[in-house]
Amino acid sequence: MDFTDPTTLGVLVAAVVGLITILLIVIKSLRSSNKNRVLFVGLMDSGKTTIFTQLSQKEAEYPTTTRTFTSMVENKITLRIKDKEREIIDYPGNDRLRQKLIDLIHSRSLLRIVFVVDSAAFSKNARDVAELFYLVALENTDKVPILIACHKQDLSLAKTEKVIRNSLEKEIGFINKSRAAALIGTDGSDEKRATLTDTGIDFSWEDLKKQEVSFVTTSSYSADFGVHEIASFVRA
Structure with missing residues (x-):
């Protein structure tokens, strides 16, 4: 075979590109087949477990009473959706479990993330909510x-x-700015810490061009406030 012949060389290049494309498709397919988890995350007492319970109950889509509790361990259920099993994980909001949360996000097993915010306590928790979301979005590679x-x-105090x-x-913009300002590592070397975007305090949701983030309003006690939308998101 004459490797100096342009025609032969072109055929070889095309074959190599084709093999690489097929390999990438196979790898993507294998990764997709291993993604079967939906993660519920939020601060403590945000209402994650209430929503989790609603999804797991077969008797009633919107139960009139719901028992809530603070947990230090994951709650898990497995749902059968479109002939496939999907694991729903209610992750504890305790700060001490953040590293394990990062490991879970990095596991490449997640299909979707539901980030739950307590609208009634948002005024006093806005910074903490933003920092947790920042962590989740940043690690969501x-x-x-x-x-x-x-x-x-x-609830009457709920923010819209x-x-x-x-x-x-605004809070994410402030976090961006503070992280970007931390340029010096502990060993004295230049070390820019990772930021969600490079827009600083001018951050807007549109800056997350490769990240699909959507909002929904929900309530545990009314069919009018979007819990069914969470169910649709989980089952998509």
């Missing part, structure tokens, strides 16, 4: 879709989706 559930909308969206936007 697979860019799986994230649904932000503005929960407890039935618009207020939560705008406040988180």
